[in-house]
Amino acid sequence: MSAADVVDCMLTALFVAAALRSLRQAVLFRSQQRRGRVDHLLHAVMALAMAVMPWNVGRMPSGIPQTAFFAAAALWFPLTADRCQGPAGGETDRGRTETQVGLGCRPVLAGWFGRS
Structure with missing residues (x-):
């Protein structure tokens, strides 16, 4: 295993752990408002997307839907933060x-x- 593969494994483990924590926060803390659950779910999706980025997983779909989703998700946080x-x-x-x-x-x- 090369040094690059070790780094890829470490990055994947880091982002999977972050995604699992976000999912846990979204599921376990029912006292949160809907906004809090959406925040945690968006963090989980983004962390999972980053976890697979180092790996060449075959043919990737067009970048336009991904860009639109992540741009909307990124805008969600500052636009709802005043609440x-x-x-x-x-x-x-x-x-x-x-x-x-x-x-x-x-x-x-x-x-x-x-x-x-």
Whole structure:
């Protein structure tokens, strides 16, 4: 096995683990709103797509549907991020404040899209 194959295996394992975690989050945490489940499912699909990228799996379908799907999925996150759970700076669903997690999405999006 060459060094490139080892790297491909490591990348595949990494992205499969990320996909399984996202699927687990989407299935196990029923208390989440629909947006949270969609977020986790989109992360899982994207991680699985990245897991197969290093491997030559034969003839790939046209890139147009894939590009359209992943562009729509990528736009989903910033367009729905202003609907975060919990108030800005308040408690999140895991008991951490948004400032502990990071900036939180509302202040960042307010700057990006000119919303207040």
